[in-house]
Amino acid sequence: MPQFHFDPETYLELMAVEVPDYERLQVEVAGATAARVVRRFLDLGVGTGMTALGVLSVHPDARVVGIDESADMAAYARRALPAGADLRVARIEDPLPEGPFDLVVSALAVHHLDGEGKVDLFGRVARVLAPGGQFVVGDIVVPDDPADVVTPIDGEYDMPSRAADQVGWMADAGLDARVIWSSKDLAVLVGDLPS
Secondary structure, three states, rough: OOOOOOOOOHHHHHHHHOOHHHHHHHHHHHHHHOOOOOOOOEOOOOOOOHHHHHHHHHHOOEEEEEEEEHHHHHHHHHHOOOOOEEEEOOOOOOOOOOOOEEEEEEEEOOHOOOOOOHHHHHHHHHHHEEEEEEEEEEEEEEOOOHHOOOOOOOOOOOOOOOOHHHHHHHHOOOOOEEEEEOOOOOEEEEEEEEO
């Protein structure tokens, strides 16, 4: 995968322009976790820390482990998140931090993997989840109606897949998967690991 790094100082402004429902996506991702007891969670592509902060607003006592391929983004997130957040510079293609995690969450990172990469990631996520754990992905998807494409993608670094395909790949990894929210070319997918 090509290396590409966002500027953490302008990332949220960029998201507001390129992903019109960015804030709603974050709300839906955090809300998807509300029925869970989350003591420890993993944020894949922690970025500026917005997703982790959303989860922490629902689970204030949870401990966060986050990875991002950009040292600058991880440093920015470290300032935004509570002391004790365990943030690491790593790619989502790398071995995941050791579980078990009650929750693994990712917003706007998984679409940087091709289909084969997503299949691999979903399998690795299932292996670090605690029994009864949950995987929540909020991301760009290929919509059924081409008129619903609103987020610019470059086709090289951005490789969204259909939501239905991703639900199938989560199921293949042993997760009870479904789409819980969608708007145009964004979706929130949830996969629950059986207890």
